[in-house]
Amino acid sequence: MRTLLASFFVAALTLSFAPAAPEQENPLSVAQVVALDECDPATFNAALGPDFCRNVTLGAFTTLSDLFAKAAAGTPDPGWDFEPDTVDIKKGTTLAVVDQGGEPHTFTEVSQFGGGFIPKLNAPGEDVVPECAVGFSNVAVAKTRILQGSQILIPGLSKGEHLFQCCIHPWMRMKVEVK
Ligand SMILES: [Cu+2]
Secondary structure: OHHHHHHHHHHHHHHHOOOOOOOOOOOOOEEEEEEEOOEOHHHHHHHHOOOOOOOOOOOOOEOHHHHHHHHHOOOOOOOOEEEOOEEEEOOOOEEEEEEOOOOOEEOEEEOOOOEOOOHHHOOOOOOEOHHHOOHHHOHHHHOOEEOOOOEEEEOOOOOEEEEEEOOOOOOOEEEEEEO
């Protein structure tokens, strides 16, 4: 039974890695990006609901109130981060963004970096960027969500510079240069 299950699993994996559309120039090339955070499960889940924060940082915790206080002071918590900060890729490379933090993020392309849709997490005086406006009730924003432990794939980026940020924690920013 175990062998049968194992071969079924391998078959499923093989299917999920089936060749991509032929118009892609380099469909096998993938660049990894990770989203990180250090949410404190006790305070986050008390405010935001059970299982909102599933922390995997083995003791490196920031409480919800500290997260807001640091953002309001203009010194947002560096534990909330996309890595790397910049990446150079060839056209045809797919970005694979995986959330290795404990809470949800978005990986949203913006024309200019700016604030997210939770005003109290924005830097003092920073307005929400148009691409993040309204928050998850905007389908375009909701589609860029990454849940804890999951990943989104972004294929087919055009040549040039692309800016991505989190619409919740807007200091999470990265630049992608497509050559
Ligand atoms: Cu975020």
